[in-house]
Amino acid sequence: MECAASTDASVVLDSSLDLHPQVALRHEPFGALAYHYDTRKLVFLKHPDVVRVVRSLADHATVADALAACKIDKRRWPSFDKALTSLYESEMLHERSN
Amino acid sequence: MSAATNAPTLVEQLKGGLDAPICLTWELTYACNLECVHCLSSSGRRDPRELSTDEAKAVLDELHDLQVFYINIGGGEPMIRRDFFELVEYSINKGIGVKFSTNGAFIDADKARRLAAMDYLDIQISLDGTDAVTNDAVRGSGSYATAIQAMERLRDAGFGEFKISVVVTRHNVDQLDEFKALADSFGAQLRITRLRPSGRGADSWHDLHPTQPQQRQIYDWLLAHGDNVLTGDSFFHLNALGDEALPGLNMCGAGRVVCLIDPIGDVYACPFVIHDEFKAGSVRDTGGFSSIWKHSELFTELREPQSAGACASCGSYDACQGGCMAAKFFVGIPLDGPDPECVDGYGEAAMLSASSDDVTPPKPMMDHSRLARVPVKISAR
Numbered sequence: 279m280e281c282a283a284s285t286d287a288s289v290v291l292d293s294s295l296d297l298h299p300q301v302a303l304r305h306e307p308f309g310a311l312a313y314h315y316d317t318r319k320l321v322f323l324k325h326p327d328v329v330r331v332v333r334s335l336a337d338h339a340t341v342a343d344a345l346a347a348c349k350i351d352k353r354r355w356p357s358f359d360k361a362l363t364s365l366y367e368s369e370m371l372h373e374r375s376n
Numbered sequence: 377m378s379a380a381t382n383a384p385t386l387v388e389q390l391k392g393g394l395d396a397p398i399c400l401t402w403e404l405t406y407a408c409n410l411e412c413v414h415c416l417s418s419s420g421r422r423d424p425r426e427l428s429t430d431e432a433k434a435v436l437d438e439l440h441d442l443q444v445f446y447i448n449i450g451g452g453e454p455m456i457r458r459d460f461f462e463l464v465e466y467s468i469n470k471g472i473g474v475k476f477s478t479n480g481a482f483i484d485a486d487k488a489r490r491l492a493a494m495d496y497l498d499i500q501i502s503l504d505g506t507d508a509v510t511n512d513a514v515r516g517s518g519s520y521a522t523a524i525q526a527m528e529r530l531r532d533a534g535f536g537e538f539k540i541s542v543v544v545t546r547h548n549v550d551q552l553d554e555f556k557a558l559a560d561s562f563g564a565q566l567r568i569t570r571l572r573p574s575g576r577g578a579d580s581w582h583d584l585h586p587t588q589p590q591q592r593q594i595y596d597w598l599l600a601h602g603d604n605v606l607t608g609d610s611f612f613h614l615n616a617l618g619d620e621a622l623p624g625l626n627m628c629g630a631g632r633v634v635c636l637i638d639p640i641g642d643v644y645a646c647p648f649v650i651h652d653e654f655k656a657g658s659v660r661d662t663g664g665f666s667s668i669w670k671h672s673e674l675f676t677e678l679r680e681p682q683s684a685g686a687c688a689s690c691g692s693y694d695a696c697q698g699g700c701m702a703a704k705f706f707v708g709i710p711l712d713g714p715d716p717e718c719v720d721g722y723g724e725a726a727m728l729s730a731s732s733d734d735v736t737p738p739k740p741m742m743d744h745s746r747l748a749r750v751p752v753k754i755s756a757r
């Protein structure tokens with residue numbers, strides 16, 4: 279898992295993202311595993327809160343809305359922004375087209 | 377980097393085990409047309425107790441319920457099974473991707489086209505030398521030509537990126553650049569793995585395993601090329617050689633993220649430890665595979681913190697973790713002892729003391745070699 283190179287400005291907070299249709303999430307003691315059937319990439323979501331947010335993306339207009347709905351403390355948003363950006367860059371998340 | 381900041385490291389978390397394996401190897405048959413001298417499963421003859429098609433499908437149903445994303449199919453030569461395509465298709469249709477290892481002998485033009493038409497399928501062709509002399513000395517006469525022909529057929533059928541899988545030995549370590557060039561010429565991906573004294577490898581290991589200077593050669597080569605080469609994360613004992621860790625997960629995954637289902641349905645902690653001591657149960661037992669993965673005594677034990685034993689005082693333990701359990705076991709070194717290829721040289725001494733006591737290294741428990749060294753018993757069990 280690479281660190282997102284672009285960390286200054288938020289890349290994803292205002293976009294509407296969703297799990298890529300070819301990605302499966304599996305519960306694990308530390309959070310979850312995400313597997314992308316097309317790229318064969320396996321990614322570790324190392325915190326249950328990240329998993330909660332990822333699972334709720336589909337129900338919210340923007341990533342910021344999802345973070346708010348999951349009651350993630352504002353002070354933690356930058357680290358979530360980073361994690362979700364990296365998931366987006368590895369194509370685990372994609373932009374919703376609707 | 378994840379959003380979790382002061383959580384335990386990923387490796388620490390993985391050591392406690394996963395809800396389901398991420399690296400599950402399933403050897404479909406002990407039958408093989410070749411008889412490689414380092415075969416980890418001592419394959420050759422089919423075992424009459426091998427899982428039936430229906431039993432194998434029931435296991436796949438279970439893996440689907442456990443959300444296993446993909447499986448590594450091997451053998452023996454898996455394509456020898458008459459239901460090979462049936463099982464692969466069943467698996468893929470269930471959402472379980474398949475990567476299978478083959479010597480290529482059964483990939484004719486038709487099969488290559490059929491394989492190329494499937495999604496979620498990866499193929500790994502085994503090759504242990506970039507010329508016939510080096511390869512065939514280990515894998516048997518004609519096997520180099522067979523493997524190359526299979527690669528040509530896959531390329532001609534438009535399969536796309538397959539993998540070339542190499543077991544690194546004393547005799548092919550100088551060919552790493554050539555292996556890479558060969559893979560590149562096919563648009564294939566190179567995978568190199570570590571030789572272990574498992575199966576028939578117990579007999580050939582002492583002649584084949586890389587020398588100490590060659591260990592450094594592998595380490596340096598991987599640091600230079602590792603990002604484009606797969607390793608199955610099998611060289612982590614080499615991390616003791618320097619400050620820079622090799623790419624990948626540096627830990628023994630046996631029973632934690634890795635396991636093996638053998639052709640008769642027995643479940644072992646990893647493909648390199650086919651021995652009663654590492655057998656956790658059988659998929660034929662009540663509760664099947666999931667109960668073994670979740671509750672077996674052996675796997676529970678392997679997920680507990682392990683003692684560093686003889687390596688505790690070594691400054692490299694964090695990087696090397698004491699190496700590979702299978703490698704130690706089959707040369708008679710205690711599991712909390714150093715790896716036989718310990719880069720600080722402690723393995724040599726540990727092997728000597730293991731053989732100077734009254735202990736003989738444990739023998740592999742299953743031998744399906746065609747040239748059986750003992751008369752074969754015909755009774756059912």
Ligand code: SF4
Nearest residue numbers: 687690696714715718
């Ligand atoms: S002594 Fe143990 S931990 Fe240290 S390098 Fe050797 S095998 Fe690895």
Ligand code: SF4
Nearest residue numbers: 628630646700701702
């Ligand atoms: S025993 Fe060796 S081969 Fe098996 S998982 Fe552990 S390190 Fe890998």
